[in-house]
Amino acid sequence: MRKFKTTSDIVLDIIIYIVMIFVLLVCLVPFIYMFSISISDPKAIINNQVSLFPIGINMEAYRQIFQYPNFFHAYRNTIFYTVVGTSIALVMTTLFAYPLSKSYLRGQKFAMKLVIISMFFSGGLIPNYLLISSLHLTGTVWAMLIPFAINQFNLIILVNFFKSLPEELEEAALIDGLDYFGILIKVIVPLSTPALATVGLYVAVFFWNDWFNGLIYLSTDQYPVMLFLRNIVNGTTMVGDAAGSADKSTIAISIKSAVIITSTLPIIILYPFLQKYFVKGLTVGSVKG
Amino acid sequence: MFKLTEQTNEPLKRHIKKYWQLYVMMILPIIYFIVFKYIPMLGNVLAFRKYQPGMGPFGTRWVGFTYFKRIFKDSAFWRAFKNTLVLSLGNLIINFPIPIIFAVLLNEVKALKFKKFVQTISYMPRFISTVAVVAILGELLSPSTGMLNNFLTSIFGIEPIYFMNEPQYFRTIYILTDTWQFTGWTAIIYLAAITGISIDLFEAASIDGASRVQQIIHITIPSILPTVMVMLILNVGRLLSLGFEKVLLMYTPSNSVVSDIIDTLVYRTGLANQNYSYATAVGLFSGIIGVILVTSSNALSKKITGDGIY
Numbered sequence: 306m307r308k309f310k311t312t313s314d315i316v317l318d319i320i321i322y323i324v325m326i327f328v329l330l331v332c333l334v335p336f337i338y339m340f341s342i343s344i345s346d347p348k349a350i351i352n353n354q355v356s357l358f359p360i361g362i363n364m365e366a367y368r369q370i371f372q373y374p375n376f377f378h379a380y381r382n383t384i385f386y387t388v389v390g391t392s393i394a395l396v397m398t399t400l401f402a403y404p405l406s407k408s409y410l411r412g413q414k415f416a417m418k419l420v421i422i423s424m425f426f427s428g429g430l431i432p433n434y435l436l437i438s439s440l441h442l443t444g445t446v447w448a449m450l451i452p453f454a455i456n457q458f459n460l461i462i463l464v465n466f467f468k469s470l471p472e473e474l475e476e477a478a479l480i481d482g483l484d485y486f487g488i489l490i491k492v493i494v495p496l497s498t499p500a501l502a503t504v505g506l507y508v509a510v511f512f513w514n515d516w517f518n519g520l521i522y523l524s525t526d527q528y529p530v531m532l533f534l535r536n537i538v539n540g541t542t543m544v545g546d547a548a549g550s551a552d553k554s555t556i557a558i559s560i561k562s563a564v565i566i567t568s569t570l571p572i573i574i575l576y577p578f579l580q581k582y583f584v585k586g587l588t589v590g591s592v593k594g
Numbered sequence: 595m596f597k598l599t600e601q602t603n604e605p606l607k608r609h610i611k612k613y614w615q616l617y618v619m620m621i622l623p624i625i626y627f628i629v630f631k632y633i634p635m636l637g638n639v640l641a642f643r644k645y646q647p648g649m650g651p652f653g654t655r656w657v658g659f660t661y662f663k664r665i666f667k668d669s670a671f672w673r674a675f676k677n678t679l680v681l682s683l684g685n686l687i688i689n690f691p692i693p694i695i696f697a698v699l700l701n702e703v704k705a706l707k708f709k710k711f712v713q714t715i716s717y718m719p720r721f722i723s724t725v726a727v728v729a730i731l732g733e734l735l736s737p738s739t740g741m742l743n744n745f746l747t748s749i750f751g752i753e754p755i756y757f758m759n760e761p762q763y764f765r766t767i768y769i770l771t772d773t774w775q776f777t778g779w780t781a782i783i784y785l786a787a788i789t790g791i792s793i794d795l796f797e798a799a800s801i802d803g804a805s806r807v808q809q810i811i812h813i814t815i816p817s818i819l820p821t822v823m824v825m826l827i828l829n830v831g832r833l834l835s836l837g838f839e840k841v842l843l844m845y846t847p848s849n850s851v852v853s854d855i856i857d858t859l860v861y862r863t864g865l866a867n868q869n870y871s872y873a874t875a876v877g878l879f880s881g882i883i884g885v886i887l888v889t890s891s892n893a894l895s896k897k898i899t900g901d902g903i904y
Binding site for chain 1: 606609613615616617619620622623624626627629630631632633634635636637638640650651696699700702703708711712714715716717718719721722723724725726728729730732733734736739741744774777778782786805806807839842843857860861864865870873874877878881884885888889
């Protein structure tokens, strides 16, 4: 083995570290900047003094959004959609994935085909929209939840994971007198935490970030927080009116940043804890049906 | 003791009696698939039928290819079609190689804690909502207070540019935000492929005096080539499905020349103007092209790598 680094190795190391630090900066700077704008002194923002780090501390923007009834309401709606939507999705996906993982079950192949075909060809936006309205789901929270109960990719992740569990466990449980529901609840689910956490994270992120379905199906008081944010950005919802002495538009920018930070933070805090699961879930479960 | 995996030709009645609970589990999900996946699929017949408000989602009478004929004469459709192709090809050319390069370089980082840290941070943008991404973009690029314009003005003395509104910047912004959001995430697959390479190969090369650059060129890259091929084919198959929500959020009347893609056209003509049948026909047309792309790229994958995606 070579003991000394060659010039090319040193050059490579330098390039690698420059690239990695660049990646870190590119990923982090937008958030740091948003955070700084949200807590900086309005005067400093108007005078373009805030380049990256906050100048003067001013929590006015946060105080305002927390007094803003619509923001709270939208935030609560989002939490509701995320919790209920993720629960429905996990139950439904598990219920389907378990029988689908049994290749000896008659009809399993057919059911799997049903799933795969629907991945490649789907009803477009309009047929879906018309379906939801003819089911009278428009204007109800169910329009945000039920249509997304099963995502085919997540289903396949779970099917593949269940297939990888040793069959002997199940045989033993059957001999011990458990039925299939019992096995699913008492044996399979507890063993599947990594896969369920992966799927749960994907689904929770989907519901947390969804705004488009809220836009086309819901009424204003049912809006999720991302739709609230979108309406601030495109000017449908006005903020910063109560800004007092400071420049209105500047305060609006601070408020917008504060909404971005508060609505994004929960997911950003959550995902690193699940990292070891989803990295595995993505590489093991995806792509291959 | 009975075996679970026995593939006997037991009578159907006995089979169902033995496994009825597994069938019960499937009932709700199957109903879900029929109602929420297959009925909308059938709903595509609306492209050949006239829609009347309040008369059900499948339309009222057959009109044949009327709407398709109208599509092919519609300049707005061809503009959207061209915009979709240009944007997705540009996206593929830029954002296909970047995660591969990132994965290869990240794999060379020897300080494990730093490597893990970079990885974790690089996933973060993937979890951000499109709304937040476009909102952040709007602030960073704002002509009055935005960071980029401040920088350009103070360093180069350039007049502030309204990036989000100018058509010539739309594609660049779309593609670069995709780079920002998905590079770290997509790299996971390549990193997994690199981790699968036998360490013996690198050790042998190292003993033979190969530098790390040579090892990358002669071991790492050739070893992940099959993964690269599969991913490329997958991406070609998805060519027409752009990030509809991001385009819709970035859409302004002044950049519509380049930002109107097929999906936004469907949204505008269908939901905003309520031309349901026409919009369904546009959606169906791009859906069919999508299926052709996916199946033919998969067939190609089977031919080249001996392995398809499904």
